[in-house]
Each structure stands twice: as structure tokens, then as C-alpha cells.
Amino acid sequence: MAETVTPAVAEPAHPGSTRRERTGWYFYDWANSAFSTTVITVFLGPFLTGVTKVAAGCDIEDKCRDGYVHPLGIAVAVGSYVPYLISLSVLLTVFVLPVVGAVADRSARKKTLLAGAAFTGAGATIAMVFVTGDRYLLGGVLFLIANIAFGAAVVVYNSFLPQLGGPDDRDAISSRGWALGYLGGGLLLALNLAAVSALSEEGNPQRTLDLARWSIVSAGVWWAAFTLVPLRWLREHPTAEALRGGGGGNVVTAGFRQLGRTVREMKAYPLTLFFLLAFLIYNDGIQTVVGLASQYGTEELGLEQDTLIVTILVVQFLAFGGALALGALARRIGAWKTVLLSLVLWTGVIVAAFRLPAEAPVPFMILGGAIGLVLGGSQALSRSLFSQLIPAGKEGEYYGFYEISDKGTSWLGPLAFGLVFQLTSSYRVGLVSLLIFFVLGFALLAAVPIRRAIVAAGNTPPRVL
Template structure:
């Protein structure tokens, strides 16, 4: 571990030095392999194909006796994982804020999620329920690790530098996830012809590789980062009992910060839309637009590297016009892109690639700037608890979006109507954010606002 007395180059105690920030960036690098290769690209189409093999003559499967359209199963599993996360994430946040071993807690969650991802190798034949359960474990463990990871952000940089640190972190994630996806792209493009590999087998091994990548690179922050003593002291006794008790206190205290609640509500709404688009883009491309994996996977790879520049670019824009205006502008762009997705012609590569490039430009920046804004609305010492609520709709843990998508598809039988229904999340979320006085919200939380918002 790094020296516990380390400080920044400017001598400000408490803020991280460059090495510790680099370690923090590398957890984005580590977890984005799961996020990109597993969640975004391969698992949706793969698990849907497994589910379809298990379906009856009416195209239905019956988990726990409930009739479910095979095409909706994956989106319902995602929604269930978020429902369970509603209980797990704030509790892990409460535990983390009173733990002297927060870094090790983050790593433990990461290793559990990585193990479940690797075990998806055994999701073959018609074992759709096994795949659903393993994804539930992986996605919840992933989200729990992200709660603890995000809670380090306020100690990494002062408020006026936090947008930049958050944006750089996202850019590391896109490069890391992009490199792993690049290897999968090579396998998809070369494997069938050169080695006789089946596309489904490539997808299965690509999913497992995301778990290996995630676990391996999690070692970097373990080595380069350090624990800090919790501001309110270390909790003793049963951590779960304490976690639930502290969660109750946090929710009661949260009512004293109505502007923080307002921002959080706006974020949970519009980011649910963002995450749903990311999560179900591969399923939309294959099932509705009839695009093969040989087109879809390289396109999503391209998005990762466009998003790298997009995250840094929107971070630079935020320095000029403020983070709030930048996020609102990105949400307008999201609305236009969803409308474009509705009208995309089937089996046409160029329009799909153009839309994907547009998503890449706004993807990382809208999320990175939202994260840095929220970090300034949290009372000191409560970072993990508040991020436990925030992450309920962050990085693949959207809830209402996949549920709406699945319901619209099941009722209308059209993925186009399902995708365009997501516009409501961006419109409502942007409207809420526009009416939150961010500077006053930061002051109310006891923090110092940056010069430009």
C-alpha cells in the first residue's frame, strides 16, 4: 500500500497524489471489460439465444412458473438485479463509510463479480436460468464495488479539479474495455473462417475473459491506492446489522438536503435511459436491424474509442461553460439519437455506425460530469452511503428502462417502439436537472462550489 502520510504535490493534506489517482483510474480500466464485453455486447444476445432454445412453441419460458417472452428475459433479469441492488447498494455504502478497509471491500466485491462472470462459461444449451442467476450475482457485485470505488472521488482532487479527474477515469475505462473488446472482435472476425469456431462459443469465452480481466486489473488499485480513517470512526460488531441501521439514519438525514435529492432524482431518471440504450443496443442491432455480430461488435468497439475522446472533450467543454450546461446539452443529443435509432433501416450498416459514433461522443462525458457534480452534493464522510443510492442507476444497473423496454416489446412486438419509448427518461430527467440550483445545493451540503458550474 502507498504511504499513509502521502499528500498532493501542492501539499494539501487528504487529497491523493498522482500515483493514487492513477490507481483509481485503473479500476475503471478493470471493470469496463465486464461492462463493455459482457453487459454491452455479448451477454444480451447470447443469453437471449440460450433462452430461445429453452422456449416453448409460443416463444415463452417459465422461470418460477411465470410466462416470459424469450426476447424479454434478459431485460427482466437486469431489472431484477437493480431491484435487489436497491437494498444492497446503500447498505454496502454505509458499511464502507465506517470501514478502515474500504479498498479491500471494493476488491472483494470485484472478485466475487469476476468469479460469477467466469462461471458463465457453463451457461450452455438451454441453461438460461443458470445464466440469469450468475448475471444477477455478477451485476450486483459489480455495482457494490462501484459504490465503494466512487466514494474515493472526493479525496482525489479539490472541487475545481474533480470534473477533470472523473472524466480521465471514464476515459481509462473506455480504453481498457475497448482493448479487451478488440481481442473479441479479432476472434469474431477471424475465428470462424480460420479455426472453425462457432460465434456462440466465441461469445461465451469473451464473456468469461471479461471476468479474468476484471479480477486481474483490480490488483492495480489494491497496490497503488490507500485506505483513510473514516471521519466518524470505525464501526464495530456485525457489519450487516450496522449497515442497515446506518442506512436508516442516512435516509433520515437525506431529507435535510432536498436539493441533493432533486439532483439525484433527475440523474436516476435520465441515466436509466442512458444505461438502457447501452445495455440493449446489441439486442436491438441483432433482433430488429438484422445486423450480424461481424458488424455489431466492431461498431461497439469503435464506440469505445470515440467515447474516450468524447469523455475528455465534454470535460474540456465543461471547463468553459460549466458541467451543468454540458450535461443538459448531452441529454438533448441523446434524445435526437434515439429518434434516429427508431428510423434506422434494417440491414444497413452505415446509418447504424453513424448513430453509434454519435452515442460515443456523448456517452462518457454525460456520466463522468454527473458523477463529479454529485460528489460535491454529499456531506463529508457520507460519500459511499450517498453513492450507494446514486449507483442504483449507474453503469448497467438501470431498472425502469429495461422494464419499460421489455414490456413495450412484449405488448407491441416491436423493438422500434421499445427503443423510442426511452425518450421519456431523457426529457423528464433533463427537466428535473434544469430546475436544480446546483451552487446552492453544494453550499447546503457544506462544500465549496467550483468557480464555474
């Protein structure tokens, strides 16, 4: 029997994994969600945009639509700096993450790789404490390091999933991880909300900027501290290739060689690649909405930081239940159909966000609740569905490509948003440009013969798809 989605119910045994190990795996979602929620979703956009305003000679409270900074001599609108940074970080991860995945598949010590990537990202996040005054370039560099390391750690983390449960169990396992992640991210946000409410001063925007900086630092501390749990409870599951020594020689160079072979051999799995293309498109839209929501709320809708944090808290705690609820729905109608349904709902979210009135916190919070109900499930089920399409022994490599558009690593969406804003000076028009990602992603995903794709990858399909 497949796992239920209620964490309190006993999980079925799976050869090669234990309940303690699966719980340890869930806790890395708890650990790293502090970065994706507190940093990417809430504080990075307003904070780094505020620092960039200072560098451009604008007042922090000014929308600064005509303000520019000049990194490396390139004129960049203040409102486009953060979206461009996100896009640049993902362009860099295109080269890094697949290699990390190939190395993970060839390493008998994946937990060491997880620790290295996670602590590097957490360290860069903590170093944001030094981003003061007009140091927007330092903030940009630290964010690039943190976001790339974040993606690298998630590649290694995701590669454990196929060893933790059978085909009928993975939707529930993945959903539990996402749900616990939203709970952890929500808890840290609640603590930050209490600090911001207690320590902010009316009419002092610099104070608000400093509180945002310390909230970002707290996410790095949280990430590093709770990473110790999966490092303690997870067990190594080396592939046959890793047990043979990764093909001989240094594991990194062997990983590069294997990555080249895998890229050439991917044409043997066209349906897996087609699913990956659909995911890269629709999830790019999801990540862009999540990553730029706070900037849209402050700069276009004129909402206070407290309103944004409360809304994201609503998203986090509803996403906890939403991930489990969509996981339960997937057991009835299948993960593929459930993800398609979620994309229809995402399209409605974009249309509703475009029509939101300015300086009206309640409608913004209601829309945030709708996002929470579909956010966790669409991501968790996409992750578990992809695990069914990966040839055995190549989980790290394929998740390396998958992670190019996973948590916080979208690039086409922020690029489109940034370009449209630079051309129109309108955040609303930039938001509408994201509709194409959901419409095209839905069409491509609907065209995937998912059961045939799983069989073609050499795997056993779950009973319900």
C-alpha cells in the first residue's frame, strides 16, 4: 500500500530506507526553506532594492523608477537589479548543477557533498550582515554564491528520493518534505515578523532596511543549524558506479566525463526530456511569482513590509496543508493530472494579481492564501513525478538539470519581468508577461504520455497516474 500523506500515520517499510532516514531527509526541506522563504520570497527583493536605491542616489522610500546603477559599466534600472541578479545566478547554475549531480552519482559520500554546498550557501547568507550603505555589488555577489550553493545542495538532496520509497510511495514522501519545509520556513518568518513589529520605527526606512538584513542573516543561521539533522540521520546509498570507484580517477573529473556521456545519451529518453522541458517552463513561472511577489507588493501596490510578511506566513502555513492535500488528491487521480490542475489555478493567480488594487492589504492576503493552497503540491508532485522518469543510477545528474528551474533558480521569468519593467516602468505589465509560462507549460505537460515515459526510463509506473 502507498504511503498516506498524514505524517502521524505509520509509513510502510521500504528496502534500503528507514523511517528515521526519511525523517532526516524531510528535515533538509525544513532547513533550506528558510533561505527560499525568508530570503528569496520576502526580504531579498525589498532589501537589495533599497540598498541599490542608496547607490543610485534615491531616497529609500522613493519608487526610483528613473534611478540607475552601473555594475561593470552597464546601466541597470534600480527595479531591474534583483530580477537580473536572479537570472544571472541561474545562468551560472546551468553549468554548475549538472556537474554536481554527476559527481554525486559517482561519490560514495553524498552527505559530504550536501554538507559542503549547504554550509557554503548558509555562510554567504550570513555574510549579508556586511551589506550596508550602498554596497549593492557585495550583496549581489553574496546572493549569487548563496543561490548557486542552494541549488547544488538541493540537487544532492533530491537524488536521495528514489532510494527512500517505491513508485507508489514517492508522491507522499516528497509531499511530506515540502510540507515540513513550508512549516519550518513559516516558523522562522513568524519569528522575523515578531522582531520587525517590535523593533521597527515609523518614518525610519533605514531601520526597516536593517531589520530586513538581520532577517536574511537569521535564515543563514537556521539553514546551517538544521542541516545537521539530515547529515546525522541520512544514510549513504552509493550507486554501483560509486562502489566501483566512479570509473577510476578523481571523482570530479569522472563526473565531468560521465556528464558528457549522459548529455549525449539523453536522446534515448525523449519523453523524459519533454517532461523536463515542460517543468522548466511552468516552474520558472512559479518561481518568478514567488521570488518577485514582495517587490511587486512594495513597489507597485505600496504595501507595508508587515503586510507582506503576514501574507507570506499565510502562504507558508496554507502550503503545508496544501502540499499534503494535493498529495492526497494525487493518490486518487494521479500526480500528473494533479499538477495539470494546479497550473490552471496558477493562471488564475496571475490574472487576479494583475487586478489587485494598490494599498489594499486584504485582497493581497486573500490571493496569498490561494497561492499557498497550490504552491507546495505543484512543486512536491513535480519532484516525485520526475523521479519516476530517471534511469536508475543517474538520479543526481538528472536532478542537476531539473534544479535549473527549481527552488529560487528561475531565470527566464525574472529576465522577462526585468526587461518588461525596464521598457514600460510598470510592474503590472511585467507580471502579465508571466502568463505565457503557465499556458505553454500546461500544454507541454499535457502532451507527455506519462506512463509510457516511465516505462521507457526502465522504471515501474505507480498504480495511479
